[in-house]
Amino acid sequence: MSDYVEIFEVGPRDGLQNEKRQIPTVEKIALVDLLSGAGFRRIEVASFVSPKWVPQMADSADVLAGITRAPGVSYAALTPNMRGFEGAVAAKADEIAIFGSASEGFSKANINCSIEESLERFQPVAEAAKAANLKMRGYISCVTDCPYDGETPPEKVAWVAEKLIAMGCYEISLGDTIGKGTPETITRMLDVVLGVAGPEMFAGHYHDTSGRACDNIEASIEKGLRVFDAAVGGLGGCPYAPGAQGNVATEAVHDRVIALGMTTGLDRTILDKAADLARRMRVEG
Numbered sequence: 330m331s332d333y334v335e336i337f338e339v340g341p342r343d344g345l346q347n348e349k350r351q352i353p354t355v356e357k358i359a360l361v362d363l364l365s366g367a368g369f370r371r372i373e374v375a376s377f378v379s380p381k382w383v384p385q386m387a388d389s390a391d392v393l394a395g396i397t398r399a400p401g402v403s404y405a406a407l408t409p410n411m412r413g414f415e416g417a418v419a420a421k422a423d424e425i426a427i428f429g430s431a432s433e434g435f436s437k438a439n440i441n442c443s444i445e446e447s448l449e450r451f452q453p454v455a456e457a458a459k460a461a462n463l464k465m466r467g468y469i470s471c472v473t474d475c476p477y478d479g480e481t482p483p484e485k486v487a488w489v490a491e492k493l494i495a496m497g498c499y500e501i502s503l504g505d506t507i508g509k510g511t512p513e514t515i516t517r518m519l520d521v522v523l524g525v526a527g528p529e530m531f532a533g534h535y536h537d538t539s540g541r542a543c544d545n546i547e548a549s550i551e552k553g554l555r556v557f558d559a560a561v562g563g564l565g566g567c568p569y570a571p572g573a574q575g576n577v578a579t580e581a582v583h584d585r586v587i588a589l590g591m592t593t594g595l596d597r598t599i600l601d602k603a604a605d606l607a608r609r610m611r612v613e614g
């Protein structure tokens with residue numbers, strides 16, 4: 330099995346979306362431009378959601394317009410509905426993502442509808458993405474634990490994954506939204522979810538609230554996963570998941586992957602610079 334582990338950088342979106350200070354667009358662009366030279370294949374830079382819900386992402390179109398696009402890098406955006414999809418297409422996002430949940434409580438808090446309703450809302454987005462030949466990723470939040478509903482049954486994650494794959498998602502990112510997962514619960518969840526599709530269809534998106542994210546990544550690598558979402562400097566959290574702290578730090582994932590004798594293709598020096606910049610963005614202003 331391949332020893333290349335891809336880190337999908339989500340710092341400019343998941344890392345920054347929860348910041349209280351409204352970060353100037355030029356600062357966001359500077360972070361993305363720095364990250365673009367680090368060796369990532371995919372960077373999530375935008376989110377076309379309601380600015381009333383997530384004010385920090387209101388300048389997503391300007392971020393996409395202002396960055397210097399590096400060849401071979403796919404710049405991704407979240408699109409919860411057709412309005413978001415149209416915004417992402419107009420801003421020339423290279424790929425989009427729909428984002429659902431495996432728990433009802435989080436679905437309601439995050440996107441204001443039930444899981445079933447969210448799948449109905451995603452359907453036209455999926456059809457439009459297919460028609461536009463735009464790659465579409467799928468997120469599932471709360472794959473082991475939900476801040477509202479407690480433990481999530483792995484079967485529910487598998488059920489949502491099957492639906493998102495049937496809609497045309499090329500990859501499903503499995504979110505431990507509140508960082509409560511352990512290698513044991515992540516493995517138990519993967520054992521069921523991998524009954525739906527092979528490990529090449531899945532990515533791990535583990536927040537690091539309990540400091541277990543790298544262990545969870547290692548457990549997932551053992552199950553065959555080779556893509557993990559991370560944010561430089563460990564920034565982030567979801568505004569609708571109380572207690573959710575940062576995403577796992579890109580540089581920590583890189584170091585763990587290297588320690589396992591595998592590769593990420595990333596430039597550690599640039600990661601350090603980007604992590605430093607991301608941390609300063611948090612406090613400046």
Ligand code: HMG
Nearest residue numbers: 377378379382409412413439440441468470471504506567
């Ligand atoms: P809603 O209230 O059910 O829908 O929101 P609505 O259609 O009634 O729209 C409400 C208002 O939003 C309206 O404006 C719409 O025009 C506007 P108003 O009439 O009140 O002035 N609106 C939009 N504006 C801009 N772009 C849009 C858009 N859609 C509607 N695309 C909605 C539903 C999904 C829009 C809302 O709940 C929302 O924006 N939620 C934000 C959710 C979010 O961004 N969460 C964070 C990202 S997910 C995450 O972090 C988890 C993840 O990292 C994985 C993990 O860690 O688990 C991915």
Ligand code: MG
Nearest residue numbers: 343504506567
């Ligand atoms: Mg997240």
